Amino acid sequence: METFTPIIVVHALAALFVLLLGPFQILRRRRDRAHRVLGVAWVSAMVVVCASSFGIHDGRFSWLHALATWTLLCMVFAIAGIRRRNVPVHRGFMIGSYIGTLAAFAFAALIPARLIPRLLAEEPVIAIGTVLGVLLIVLTFHLTVVRVAGRPSAAIPSRSAGAPAS
Numbered sequence: 285m286e287t288f289t290p291i292i293v294v295h296a297l298a299a300l301f302v303l304l305l306g307p308f309q310i311l312r313r314r315r316d317r318a319h320r321v322l323g324v325a326w327v328s329a330m331v332v333v334c335a336s337s338f339g340i341h342d343g344r345f346s347w348l349h350a351l352a353t354w355t356l357l358c359m360v361f362a363i364a365g366i367r368r369r370n371v372p373v374h375r376g377f378m379i380g381s382y383i384g385t386l387a388a389f390a391f392a393a394l395i396p397a398r399l400i401p402r403l404l405a406e407e408p409v410i411a412i413g414t415v416l417g418v419l420l421i422v423l424t425f426h427l428t429v430v431r432v433a434g435r436p437s438a439a440i441p442s443r444s445a446g447a448p449a450s
Contacts, residue, residue: 291336292399294336297414298333301329301422303385304418305329305426308426309322309378310382315371318434321433322426323378325425327362327363330359334352334353334355335356337349338352351384351387351388358380358381359377
């Protein structure tokens with residue numbers, strides 16, 4: 285019987301972060317500095333999810349490990365796309381990665397023998413408390429980044445503030 289090993293806990297918490305932050309990134313209208321900061325955090329968490337998945341297996345790899353490999357490649361393609369200012373490529377790979385994560389979560393949550401349904405059945409307070417805790421972290425992080433990233437930097441005066449042009 286599989287238990288909540290440290291790698292599974294890290295994997296689950298990072299996956300929750302990815303799942304809960306994803307809609308804020310996808311549905312937010314502005315693609316500004318906050319979007320970039322939140323995106324770096326999202327991609328970092330996604331890398332943790334994918335990398336940690338390789339430490340979770342029963343002696344063999346499954347389609348979920350193939351999905352993790354594909355998702356890591358998608359992150360590379362998405363970042364390369366936005367660096368080339370190809371927004372449709374970036375958007376497609378990012379949204380596709382999020383949908384793949386939702387599919388993996390659905391599989392993990394809907395198969396009764398897996399840990400998520402067992403945790404919900406045996407320790408619902410821990411399961412719900414964990415989700416609410418990560419949601420609170422995501423909301424606080426999102427609101428803080430949007431508020432702070434929306435301010436002009438004090439270290440770099442804007443040209444409209446009378447700074448000489450270089």
